[in-house]
Amino acid sequence: MGQPRAQSPCVISLDDVLEPVLFTIYPTQILRTVGTSLNVTKASHAMAKEWLNVFIDQAGASQATQWITAKDIAQLQGRTVRIHESDRSGAVTMSAQGLASYGDAEVYLKINLQNGGFRYLSAPLHTSIEVPGVQSLELTIVFLTGPAGTPYRALVNAHCVYELI
Numbered sequence: 001m002g003q004p005r006a007q008s009p010c011v012i013s014l015d016d017v018l019e020p021v022l023f024t025i026y027p028t029q030i031l032r033t034v035g036t037s038l039n040v041t042k043a044s045h046a047m048a049k050e051w052l053n054v055f056i057d058q059a060g061a062s063q064a065t066q067w068i069t070a071k072d073i074a075q076l077q078g079r080t081v082r083i084h085e086s087d088r089s090g091a092v093t094m095s096a097q098g099l100a101s102y103g104d105a106e107v108y109l110k111i112n113l114q115n116g117g118f119r120y121l122s123a124p125l126h127t128s129i130e131v132p133g134v135q136s137l138e139l140t141i142v143f144l145t146g147p148a149g150t151p152y153r154a155l156v157n158a159h160c161v162y163e164l165i
Helices: none
Strands: 010-014 020-025 028-033 038-042 045-061 066-096 099-103 106-113 118-122 129-145 151-164
Touching (some): 129 151
Antiparallel strands (some): 010 038, 028 045, 045 151, 066 129, 106 118
């Protein structure tokens, strides 16, 4: 029997410290984390990756039947972008008169093109794609609450990992 082959080391390190930015939306709070560079090194190949991240952790009584949204936006000035993945986790629950419901938030990535057009991708995306002429990326979480007075709890996280080419 031969010797097992040694695996190439994979080192992941954060370049910058994440700086949380807190937005208040009555009656609760939405936390948006500013993306940072992530260096991934495998053998001698290095790629700088950026990411968008949106996190909602809120509970309360709905003010009305309404859509609640949170987003993170990256301005890319017409660059070519390789989107590696987008994903989401979490859920929204509502209860009324002793009945509870459990549902999903919609998570999508809007790709705004330099020529004024745009494209939408729903999360999750696990296949890398390249898009030329990207003006900006918008990662959005949206969910519905209501009717007025309905207690709800939303805990949803979304991310998008991309690379500027």
